[in-house]
Amino acid sequence: MSKFRINKTNFVDQTNRISFKFDGKTFFGFKGDTLASALIANGIHLVGRSFKYHRPRGIMTCGSEEPNAICQINDKSNLTEPNVRATEIELYEGLEANSQNCWPSVQFDIGGINNLISPFIPAGFYYKTFMWPKSFWKTVYEPLIRKTAGLGKSPIKPDPEIYDHKHVHCDVLVIGGGISGIISAKLSAKNNLNTILIDDKKELGGSTIFQDNEIFKINNKISKDWLLNEIHEIKKLKNLQIKTRTSVAAYHDYNYLLASESLNDHLPKNEKDRSVRQRLWKIRAKKVIIATGAIERPLVFNNNDRPGILLANSINKYLNYFGVTCGLKNVIFTNNDSGYETAISLHKKGLDVKIIDLRKRSGSELIKETEKLGIKIHWNSTITNTFGYRKINSIEIMSLSEDGSNVIGEKNKIFCDCLGISGGWTPMVHMHTQSGGKLNFRETDQVFIPKEFSDNRISVGSSNGHFELDEIVKSTNQTVKKFLHIQDTDLDDTNISCSKELEKRNIWLLPNYISIGKNKSFIDFQNDSTAKDIKLAMREGFKSIEHVKRYTTTGMATDQGKLSNMHALGIIAETAAVKMGSLGTTTFRPPFTPLTFGTIVGRSVGKFFDITRKTPMHEWHVKNNAEFENVGQWKRAWYYSRDNENMHQSVQRESKAARDSAGILDASTLGKIDIKGSDATEFLNRVYTNAWSKLSIGKCRYGLMLNEDGMVYDDGVTTRIGENHYLMTTTTGGAANVLSKLEDYLQTEWPELDVWLTSVTDHYATASICGPNSKKILKKLFSDIEFNDQNFPHMSFKNAKIDGIDCRIMRISFTGEHSYEINIEAKYGNSLWEKCMEAGKDFNITPYGTETMHLLRAEKGFIIVGQDTDGTMTPIDLQMDWIVSKKKYDFIGKRSLYRSDTMREDRKQLVGLLTDEPNTVLEEGAQIVYDENKKPIEMIGHVTSSYFSPNLNKSIALAVVKNGRKLKGQKLLVPMRDQTINVTVSDFIFYDKNNERLNA
Amino acid sequence: MFLINCPYCGERDQSEFSSGGEAHIERPKQPTELSDDEWADFLFMRKNIKGIQFERWNHSHGCRKWFNLIRDTSNDKIHGIYKMGEKPPKV
Structure with a gap:
């Protein structure tokens, strides 16, 4: 066992060893580990480089909020996936992961030079620098930026995995399988409500499952043991469906939610066996209980981003859940009581730990216990600097002034290999706001909490701003009872003991003797934006949080600011001396965590992407070498290639045959x-x-x-x-x-x-037979x-x-x-x-496709709606006045034909075009002009249909041209890339003007 | 994604329906009597209000019937559904 794997737990099977590769090197972990816990067990914290400055970064959290430890999985295969959070990847045999955003390696990264030149690349650098000269944008700047931009590599081959969609209905959906979610689901299911409980982890339990402290007890059991028993109990409930490894991505109107379930990502290749990879659940719930918990906040101080700096509660989870410690000499830097739970856990495992607390003093039970254990607490102190390039090795601390706006006294250096930070907790209100819920700001601990509940949606537990164990259990019980109209529950007489937080002190940007311009206090770790960037944006006049966010890119990385948005708001409020609650928040948009494209698309890929409609004669066309054209969802025979003809040759042959003897068209699709x-x-x-x-x-x-x-x-x-x-x-x-x-x-x-x-x-089905011999063929078919x-x-x-x-x-x-x-x-x-075909054999009956049909009708000047018209053509524009009844009092559209605009004479009107050089065929869509020299050149129309007519032995075209009715004989120009084509406006009926052939 | 109570089929997912814009715009019985402005008003002008709006909806992937729906555009609450030709219920 490595020196970091110090503990045996129920959640990691230490008899089941698993090998995996990280950055090409082989390591070992155990079944139950995440990639992150296995790396930590191997003493590895440096896992990536930051986006802008290429600073070394380590694992920071244990969940979906992870900003740093994002990896490329299975590089060099078409199963590769970028930006996967190491904290969420369950370890399996053969897993290959690589760090991103570094070259040549995560240990030595050339891009690290950006860190040295960072004073020259502040927020808005791109907007300010790459504006001039204008011509440089396309040739120099954009290619350069594109090369360095982006995180990870997207796969370049089609995704071979199978994805699925499922529609479900339920009475109650509980989002989040922590303690409040488990309580809610149990109450609901026990009251005969068809209930679904969803959690993104592989096991239920949230953060109470690793709360291993005698101070926190429910009915005289340590909270974690009580909860384990509850989990055991709810698994027996008939009305309850539990979905783990499932993340709710979006909460839409009318309680319609999307959740993505990961089904085989945690399995080794040989066990996947062509099974479904991910399933998108489309859930319609009568009622929704949001129990998504809270995320611990980092603290913002100089060099707060080094590998080895983690959220304090994550350290506790690695220790008590995975059995690994993040360091041997630990420091916890906190402004609240929860960091003390981690410190006590570390101490009990025999690890060295010290505490630095922003607060002046507190006497809660947790703190009394900490002091009793002899853990050193530095009250009223802050960290002013951290050291260690690839991993933290020491910190510098100073005391805070009375009002917390400054540092005073001596600098003290403390050696450590792990720093846990805790700036309090942020309720996960994403689901609440996505569903249209509003927020209130609670001043005491500076959190946004749901403002109101509706008849069919509530928030419970820490996502509703309850952070103390007794409050969580009791208020969840009360709220759910009311929401689901339940009378009495087992929880009504629950006996809970816990420590209560007595003091609070929050400073969004911690003071430093080093000026803000010279220190690196990170807010958004993934997008590398610092407190300095926020202040710069404000100095430059950005006031709205939405603007500051976009200018500094704070909160715009793949973690969507789960760790950073509150700090950005807090620093704006502190700087502008306004109330934080008055600033509002940025909008929480779905998805909560990124979804794969595969999940969104589901089974609708390849031939299932769209319906293909085929005529009853389709197989005949295939056998006879037809090329097909998509017309809507229909596959229509386009032309039939004979003896290696190209399309032009086939169409010329088919067109000639149809007029010389007989042609046959599959018109079933009309x-x-x-x-x-x-x-x-x-x-x-x-x-x-x-x-x-x-x-x-x-x-x-x-x-x-x-x-x-x-x-x-x-x-x-x-x-x-x-x-x-x-x-x-x-x-x-x-x-x-x-x-x-x-x-x-x-x-x-x-x-x-x-x-x-x-x-x-x-x-x-429709067969259309045309040509001078069509009558003879019909006679053979229908002798009577x-x-x-x-x-x-x-x-x-x-x-x-x-x-x-x-x-x-x-x-x-x-x-x-x-x-x-x-x-x-x-x-x-x-x-x-x-x-x-049999009857027409003696008459050389020739099957023709849509292309020939188009050519033949163009010879006759028959329009195709949608080709020669585009939704701006009246019948008059098409010179089809003859079909518009003057006698009828009304028909759809009649009144509009007498509007001043539709009666204008200079509207675009249908004309024929003949090229002066009869072999030149115009391009459909080509613009038509009078005069090329007068600039700007006036576009007077465009070509709508154009063919080489074998029956006329010249090129013909239909076009719409301004005032075209009056332009017959007019010479016009069609300018193309390499030449300008001279054309003459003609009648649009090119062939058999007197319709003699119809009755031939 | 709304849940719409089709008056002919019952509650169905929004994806089965298509919206047909503002309701109760009757096609003029005598279009030829109208001025260009009056006709344009019928043809082009539609309300886009924040609040209670009367709309036409079609159960296009179901019974293909048209009906009317009262929706609050500010929060997408549906306040009533009634058949074509029926008087709107009080909101």
């Missing part, structure tokens, strides 16, 4: 809404710009839908299936939104209409239908059967060719497709 009801026609009249009253049964009509602001929202063909029955099609991407918009109007504006909407997008223009004209529909299966054939066209769309029940989609 949104389909089934509309029924006696007012269906009236409904269509109100939602589309054109008139629907005269559409006879069996006919189809193209419709344009606007938003109430007059802008084009969606388009598609609607077919009248029966007297009161229509089938509406929408764009692929707009389907869901159109349905909810229509539902909105039906439910809220026009509830009197008898109309029923059903989404049938997934119910039907007469495919002539009298019986089956353009824009009409027929019910039909194929192999006895019902289908609907619409003669409609998005390509400008004679074409048909066959709709069939989705499950027959693939058979239908194969039959079409």
